[in-house]
Amino acid sequence: MFGWFKRIDVQVSPEIKGAIALEGKPQADMVIKRGTFFDDSWSWESTSTDADGHFYFAEKLVKARPVLYERQVGLQLLAVDYPKKGDEDLFFRMGESHDFKSPTRDLLTDGMYCELSAEYTMSYLKFIENPSAVWRGFESKCRFLHADKVVVSQAELDVAELERRWRTIHQLLSALERSAKVLDTDQYARDDMQEYIEGGFETVQSIPELETDSQKLSTLPALKQQFQTYQDLLNKDEQQ
Known part of the structure; x- marks a missing residue:
């Protein structure tokens, strides 16, 4: 019974390796915000792109008690000061119950190339660890290095x-x-x-x-x- 009082790690964001471009041109020194939703609230942190437009966020875990009901988690990535100063452009968003930890999501965010001028579209994940699982949708302006393995094709x-x-x-x-x-x-x-x-x-x-x-x-x-x-x-x- 004491297991219910033991806190566990909940992944609210996998490790993210990405790059930002605008009309094909890498965007250097652009501030990228990561928002993580957990326990009914959003938490935010920022990083900046390098000279080639690359950005990085480490895996993010939070401690929580096990629950029997669905615990919603969410992840958003925004480009700051685009399309004009003071704006924030949402270029990636996904949600899930409980946590994001899975080999599929780890692969998805292990190389994402996001074009700010692209159309914001819905894509679907096919879970390599459970091929019979229902496809889960996410929205982005991105292409993915491992799309052939984890993103449902047209x-x-x-x-x-x-x-x-x-x-x-x-x-x-x-x-x-x-x-x-x-x-x-x-x-x-x-x-x-x-x-x-x-x-x-x-x-x-x-x-x-x-x-x-x-x-x-x-x-x-x-x-x-x-x-x-x-x-x-x-x-x-x-x-x-």
Whole structure:
């Protein structure tokens, strides 16, 4: 029982090795701030880039008691005095429950090259220590030295999105089948069905953006017709 009173190390930031550029030019003597969120508050520290735009932050640990609930941690990196003096430009942000310690995050921040003029985008981590783990998102203006190992590629994202769209079509058809059976007795069934039908048409229409399998593509007209059949049923019921 005394283990609950023993404090443990919680990693609120891995070691960070990075570089800052603006339109491809390394930014020397730029102040970089690291913000770490823990125990409902932010803590801040700063460093400056060298002549080649490189910056560094050591791993940061805090002592805390073990908890049964989720303890939120967060990490932000900001460039100071950009785009103008007095401003702060957020170029990297991620969050997690409990702590950041993992081989994947250690690799992610072991070489990050951040372009301040780049678009701020969402990327996803694939955990090398647990390949079946759910991808976790983070936002940045950066490229990563070990991206091929730990960052989900666009091709992988496209595959996952395509699977989601096919799954959505069949889920909507199942929902429509259930709603159609109670159309005469459930006052909300009509609105539900219309929403499912519109979602179905939209999803069917979006499939060819990603699908290359001709056999699967050949099933789309029949699927579209199934949604049309439910639309006709709704229209007929409304006329009556």
